[in-house]
Amino acid sequence: MTRKKGEVTEITAGGIVFNGDKVLVLKNLKGVWVFPKGHVELGESHEQAALREVLEESGLHSLIKGKGGMSSFHFYSYMDKAVHRKIVYWFEMETTDTQVTVNRELRMGAFFEAEEAVRMLSFPGDVANLKSILERRANDVCDSSER
Numbered sequence: 001m002t003r004k005k006g007e008v009t010e011i012t013a014g015g016i017v018f019n020g021d022k023v024l025v026l027k028n029l030k031g032v033w034v035f036p037k038g039h040v041e042l043g044e045s046h047e048q049a050a051l052r053e054v055l056e057e058s059g060l061h062s063l064i065k066g067k068g069g070m071s072s073f074h075f076y077s078y079m080d081k082a083v084h085r086k087i088v089y090w091f092e093m094e095t096t097d098t099q100v101t102v103n104r105e106l107r108m109g110a111f112f113e114a115e116e117a118v119r120m121l122s123f124p125g126d127v128a129n130l131k132s133i134l135e136r137r138a139n140d141v142c143d144s145s146e147r
Contacts (some may be wrong), residue, residue, distance in 0.1 A: 059101030
C-alpha cells in the first residue's frame, strides 16, 4: 500500500477459480457477488497472495493456470478522508475441491455455470475478465482438438 496526501493505492490479487466448467463466485456481506481477492502482503508475490486469498476466503486449494487480467477502481473513505485506488491482479485458477467454506467476511460461495456467473457478478471488470478467460479456454479447446 502506498500513500500520498489524500490518496491511498492498494495492491490486491485474486483468483477466478474453475472446477471443470464451473466458476467460483462469492457473495460478500453487502450482498455483492465477487471473486475472491485481497491485499498482497509484504514479501508476497501477486501469485502467492491470490492463492492465499482464495484459500482464506473459500477454503479451496487451487493451482494457477494463467493470468486472468487486471482491474482497478477508486472509492472515497470517510474514515481516513482519502481516495483509495485499488489495483487487482487476477489469475485463472483450477481446483478439484468441491466444498466451498467461506470465512466470516462472506455470506456464501459456490460454483456456478459460467453463463450464470456472468449474470451474477456485480462488477463490470469481473465480468470482462471472466469473459476473456472463457474465450481463451474455448480457443484452447479448439486448438487442442485440431491437433
